[in-house]
Amino acid sequence: MIPEAFARSTIDREGEAGAAWLAELPTIVDDLLTRWGCDVDGEVMHGQVGVIVPVREAVLKVSFPHPGNVHEADAFAAWDGRGAVRLYERDDERFAMLLERAHGSTLSQLGDGQEIVAAAGELSRRLTVPAPAGLPRLADQADDWIEELHQGVADFPGAVPAASVGAALEVVEALGRDQPDLLVHGDFHPRNILSGEREPWLAVDPKGYVGDPAYDGATLLKPRALALIDSDDLMKALNNELDVFAEAAELDRDRVRRWAHLQIVQAAFHGRRHGFGRARRGPHLDQILALVDQLVVSWR
Numbered sequence: 001m002i003p004e005a006f007a008r009s010t011i012d013r014e015g016e017a018g019a020a021w022l023a024e025l026p027t028i029v030d031d032l033l034t035r036w037g038c039d040v041d042g043e044v045m046h047g048q049v050g051v052i053v054p055v056r057e058a059v060l061k062v063s064f065p066h067p068g069n070v071h072e073a074d075a076f077a078a079w080d081g082r083g084a085v086r087l088y089e090r091d092d093e094r095f096a097m098l099l100e101r102a103h104g105s106t107l108s109q110l111g112d113g114q115e116i117v118a119a120a121g122e123l124s125r126r127l128t129v130p131a132p133a134g135l136p137r138l139a140d141q142a143d144d145w146i147e148e149l150h151q152g153v154a155d156f157p158g159a160v161p162a163a164s165v166g167a168a169l170e171v172v173e174a175l176g177r178d179q180p181d182l183l184v185h186g187d188f189h190p191r192n193i194l195s196g197e198r199e200p201w202l203a204v205d206p207k208g209y210v211g212d213p214a215y216d217g218a219t220l221l222k223p224r225a226l227a228l229i230d231s232d233d234l235m236k237a238l239n240n241e242l243d244v245f246a247e248a249a250e251l252d253r254d255r256v257r258r259w260a261h262l263q264i265v266q267a268a269f270h271g272r273r274h275g276f277g278r279a280r281r282g283p284h285l286d287q288i289l290a291l292v293d294q295l296v297v298s299w300r
Contacts, residue, residue, distance in 0.1 A: 001026055002022060002025060002044070003045075006046035010049075010064060018064065021065070028094055028096070029053060029062060033053070036060070038055035038058065041056045042054030049068070049069060050064065050095070054101065057101055058088060058098050058100060059100075060096065060098055061096065061098075061099055066095075069095055071134075072206055072207070072208060073087055074134065075135075075208035078129060079129065081100070082127070082129065083126035084204070084206070085100040085194075085196070086100040087100075088100070100196075102194035102196045102197075105195045106191045106195075107190040107194075107195075108190035108191050108193075108227075113224065113227065113228065114241060116190055116224070117224065117244045117245040118244050118245070118248045119193075119201055120220050120249075121247065121248025121251075123193060124188065124217060124245075124248075124249040128213045129183050130181060131184075131210040132183070135208050136210070137179070137209065137211060138179055138212065139176060139210075139211060141176075142176040145172050145176060145262070149169060149172075149265065152165075152269030152272075155273065159269070159272060160268050160269065160293075160296055163300065164261075164296045164297060168266070171258045171261060175212060176262075180211070180213075181210055183210065184210065184216055185203060185206045185207065185209075186207025186216070186219075187207050189219055192205045214256045217245055217251055218256055218260035218262070220245065221241065221245070221260050222263060222264065222267065224238065226288065229287075234291075238295075242260075260299055261300055264292060264295045264296055267292050268293060271285070271289050276288055
């Protein structure tokens, strides 16, 4: 039942705790299927931290007990199907949910980049609702962001221009400490937006934060930069997509751009330290870092 690639990556990331959880996972799934009266209806799929078991008219999602998944169900409950898959049942102790079934195709598979960001902008606008009580605040990460930026400068001297780091620090001070009480997805990128029956596009895999929805816009634009890497004029293409997204989301364009600058500088240091999900080492990592370094300067 457990996909081999998922088991391997879970053990690589979580060690003995991951292996112990994987050993219990078949029993957890069987118990939940019985409890919620579900019949399996398809092959087991997986993301980075959880398995997806298709059942009739829904999916069962069970995730590794990871801090990033604690408030996923809270976000779905707050949206109640508005721009996101519906939450039918939840078992917080087991990090499990019974969710509305969506199609397997993602927004990233649309051919036209401006259609992608326009659809994402419209979805972002609909997901912008008052945050429920109890969610973590993005503003509470501000001190950690500053510490990480200074540590990045210390660990990789000269890798990121001082002016770009300074601009990122200014974003934290200007936008990071005082944010609205709105629900933020937290991992809003095209692969976390699935096509649906009830609505054209539905968000999945939220982290569930309280904060500035423009932060989600910045998160969306990072993978778009990689998709546009072969453009004749990368920055023109990316800025055009920023314009389209901001208009559709009804967000301030400059605010999205400033959040994007902070996230790109963070990515420049993170990529040098850990690599990226798309590439941990080798020529592909070098290519991504070169793109990130270009954006660090161009989006300041």
